[in-house]
Amino acid sequence: MTLRQLTIVLAAGASALAASVCAQEHAPPLAERTGESDLPLEGARAGEHIEHASLSILVDPAHRQIAGAILYRIVATAPLDRLALDLDPRFAISDVSVDDTAIAPGRWRNPDGLLTIDLPRPLAAGDTAILALRYRGAPHVAANPPWEGGMTWSETPDGQPWIASTVQGEGCDLFWPCIDSSAHRIDTMDLLVTVPEALTAAGNGRLIGTTDNDDGTRTFHWRARNPSNYGIALQIAPYELARRDYASRFGNIVPIRFWHLPGHDDGVNRLLGEMEDFLAFFESTVGPYPFADEKAGIAETPHLGMEHQTINAYGNGFARDPLGYDWLLHHEFAHEWFGNQLTHASINHMWLHEGLGTWMQPLYLERTRGRMQYDAEMWRYRTQIASRVPLVSPDAVRPDYNDSDAGWGTDIYYKGAWVLHTLRHLVGDEVLFPAITRLVYGTDDPRPGAIRPVTRTTDDFRRILEDKSGRDLRWFFDAYFTRADLPRLASAREGGDLLLEWQTPSRYPFEMPVEVEIDGNRVSVPMTGGRAKLALDSGDRHVLLDPDNRILRADDAIAAWRAAQEERREAAAAE
Template sequence: MDSLVGSNHAGRNWWDLQHYTIDIETDIDNKRLSGIVSIKYKVIGSGHVMMIDLQAPMLITKVTSGGKIIPFKQQGRFWWIDKNSEGKVGKIDSIMIEYNGSPKVASNPPWDGGLIWNKDEKGRPYVGTACQGDGASLWWPCKEIQSDEPDMGVDLFFQAPKDLTVVSNGRLLSSTIVDAVKKRWHWRVTQPINNYNVTMNIGQYERIAEIYEGKKGPLDVSFYVLDYNLEKGMELFPEIKLMLECFESRIGPYPFYEDGYKMIETSFLGMEHQSGIAYGNKFKRGYSGRDRSNSGYGLLWDFILVHESGHEWFGNSITSKDINDSWIHEGFTTYLETVYTECLSGKEAAEKYVIGQRKIITNKKPLINQYGVNFDAPGDIYDKGASLIHTIRTIMDDDEKFFAMLQNICKKYYHSSVSSDELEAYMIKESKLNLKPIFEQYLRHTDIPTLQYTIQDDVMTLAWTKVIPDFKMPVLLVTKQGNRKWITASDKPVSFRLNGDFDHWDENIYCEYKLVE
C-alpha cells in the first residue's frame, strides 16, 4: 500500500495535473464536509485507469466527466476511476468528483494530520487544517504525489456560517451571502501548489495589510488574526517585512508575488501553507518562548513566522519529488533561521545559532532512506540538514559565492520539483567542489565524520574515521598565533608541519575531533 501512496505508478503516470476547483460546504456543528472537486488534467501517456486518493471515513459518491457518469471502485484510501487515455495524448480532459464525510480529526496538529474543529477564547468556532505527511486526501480527493502539482493552480470555494471569515491560499476574489445563515468565499491560487499546502481556516478574523516594495515590485502582505489579538498582530506585523527583506536580499525574490504573502493565526503551532502560512506561536519570541539552539539568539525573533515563511522558497517553490528527499524542504529552511539570525545580529551570532542546534541531532537514521514508499523522514532532516548546508558554506569559504549559489538554486528550480540527486549535482557544479562524498556521508549514513589526529613536536598527522571509503573533506585549523590553515583530509593518514602552535579546529564544520595521545 505504501508503494501505491508514494510512487508514480500506472494509475498516476499517464496524466498531468493542470488545475483543481475545490468547492466545499462546511457543517461545523457536525464536523462534516461535503463538496465537489473538479480536476483538469493533460493526457501525457497511455493509461487505462485513474487513481484518486481519499481517506476514510470520507467517501466518493459520484464521478462525472463530459456530462457522463463514470464508474469507480474503492480500495482502502484509493479510488480507481474508469478513465483511459486512448487516442487522447496531448489533450486536456477533466473529471468532477462529489464526496462527503466526517474527516479525521487531528489529535495533535500539525504533527498528527486532520481537521481542527476548535473554539476560540470566546467560545466561537475556530477551524483549521494540517495534513503534511498524512496527506490532503484526509479532507478532499486529489492526486496525492508531490512530483505533480496543478500547473495552473487552484480555485477554492468554501461555504460557512456568514458571521465567520474563511481564509485560504492565494487571493480573495469574492465573499457573497448565500442565505440568512451562510456565506460563500472564493479564493484563487494561480501558481503550482503542493496538495498538503491547500488550507481552510475559519474564525473571527481581522486583516492587517500593507504593500511591501520587494525585489519583483509591490507585494500584497496580509496577517489574519483573531479579532481579540488585533493589537498583538499589529506589533508582530513589522517582522514579516524584516523577514522578507532578509530572505530576498540573501536568496532571491519571494516566489509567489502573483498570489501575495499571507500569514493566518491558527490554534496549532504552524505549517507552511503556501501564500497562507499557518501561525500559532502565540506572539512569543523563539519557538513557543524557547530557543532551540540555546544560543540566546533564537529568542530575538519569532520562530514560526521565520521558519514557516522560509518554506515558501524551500518546500513550496522548490519541492522534493519524493518525500524521502524532505531534507531539501527542512534542511534549507532550518538554515534560513541561521540566515535570518545573521541579518539581525551578524555572522558570529548566526554561527553560534546553527552550532547550538546540533545538540538536537540524534543520528539514528540517515536523512535519505527508501524511495517510492511514502517514507516518513526522520527529525534530523531539520538540524542535521542545516548543519550540512552550513558545513558546505564553510568549506566554500566565500559567502558571496555561497549566497549566489542559493539564489541560482531558487531560480533554476523555481516552482518545480527536484530530487536530491539532481540538487546535489547542481551544488557540486555551482561550488566547483567535490561535495559528492560529503553528501553521501551526511545524507545516507548516520556516522558523523571523526577527525583523528596526533601531534608530535611540530608535525600533525590526521585522517577521517567513521566515514565511507575514499571520503574527503577539508578542515580548518587555527593556531594560537591566529593563523588559519585549510587541510584536505581523507580516510588515509596525512602528515604536515604546523606553522605555529595548534589551538583549535573551526567548529563550523559539523564533525567530531579526537586527539590521540
C-alpha cells in the first residue's frame, strides 16, 4: 500500500468513523500498560526495529476521533514468530496484514495495550516484514496537559478547532502504534495528517507536500528522520505561518518556522528574534542545531508547552518577562539537544533531558545579562530542590514524575541543574562544556549533515567527564545521583584550627574542594578523604564557607523554609 493509498483508505473510512462515536464521558479509563511509558524492551519488542514508518491519521474534530493507517517496514534483530507494538486498547483495529498476507483477527490481539500479531512465517535475524493495519477511535483526553497526556480538543477565540497531542508521560501509544521506549528510534517516518480544509497540521520534520482531497479535507505530508517517539505530535489549528532563516556559525542555514494563530504577529516576530539568539547561544555552548536539514519549528498550542522534535509546542501567551526572554520557548528549544538529539536510555535518567535543559536558562542569562542574573536564577532553583529520593533510581525502580511527595519530577529539573553548577566549579568550563558536546553528539567535532541521535545514561556522562578531566568521579556521581540526602558540610573550631568534614551516605569519601573566605581572603581547601584542617592563626577570624554558593549541599535554612511552606499548604487545604 502506498502513502497515497493510505490517505484514500482513511478518507473512505471517515463516515464509518463518525458513525462509531461514543460520548467522551463514557470513554474507558486509561489502560494500566498504556498509562506507563518507557517499559523495558522484552519479548518481540526487544527483537524488532521499525526501519521506516508511514503513519496516516484522519482527524475528526467534530466527533473528537481519529482514524489511522500504518505501513511499517520492520527489521528483525532477533528470531521472531510474532510482532508486538504498543497501542491503547480503546482503539478498534482492522485490516491487519504482514507482507500482503491478511492476518485473521484470532491471530492478533490487544487486550491490554500490547498489540501482538502472529507472523505468517517466522523471521530470522536480519529479515524484514511489511506490517499494515488500520485503527480508529476516540483518543484518551488529556486531563492536565502537558503533565497528564492525551489529546486536547480546544477552540480558538473565534471558535475554530485547536487540537494538540501531549504524550511524554504516557507515551506514543496514546494515539499511534509504536514501540513505546526511549531506546527505540525509527530511522525515517512519513506522517500524513488529514484535517478539515480550513485547518493546518503542523508536523515533525520537513513538509513534503499538501493535498486537497476534494471532500472538504486536506492532507499534510511530513517526513522526519530519527524522530523521538514521544516527540511525534498532532498540532492542528487555523494556523498562519511566520518564517525566518538563521545563518549558522557552522556555515549552514537553519529554517525557523512558527505556526501561530491569527492576530499574534507582534509576539511571533519578537519570538522569532529570540529564536535567532537562542540558536547562537546553543550552537556556541553545545554544538550545531541537530535538525537543521529539517527546521527549527514552533506551533502555538492550547497547553503550556512540550519538546516535540522540530515542532516545539508553545503556549506561553507571548508573555513579557523581566529577564528579557521567553523562558518557556528557551526551555523547550533546549530539548532539541537534550531530549531529541540526546535521549535518555530509560526514564531513570530523565535528568539528562530536564536538568541539562534547565541549566541552559541561567547560562543564557549569564551570556546575555551578566553573572548576577545567573546567580539569582540558580538560587531560585536551589529553593525548589526536595532531594527526598535519588535523582537516578536503580533500574528496577520506575520513578513517578507526578509524585509530589517524592519530588523527583521537580528534582530532575532543579537538582539536575545544580549538580551541573557544582560540576562547573569542580572541573571547570574547559572540561565540562566539551564533555557535554561529546555527550550530546557522540563526538568532539559535530558537523551539520553528519549528526544522528544518541542514547545515553548517567554513567555515560561520568565516563566522558573522567576521560576529559583525567579524574575518578565515582564519588561525585554516587553522592549526587544515587543518594537522596545531599552532602552536608560540617565545620568546627578547635583552637586556632578550622575543621571541615563532608558527611554523606555515599560509599565513597566525598572529596569536593571547599572555597573558604577568611577575613575577605579566599583559599581553596582540598578535602582529601572528605576532611580537612585549616590553620586560622586566630580564633576571632571571620570565616565564610563556599562564599559564592557553588556546591550543592544540605542547607538547614532552606529545609526549614520548605517545611513551613508545606505546613501552610496543608493547613490551607484543610480549611
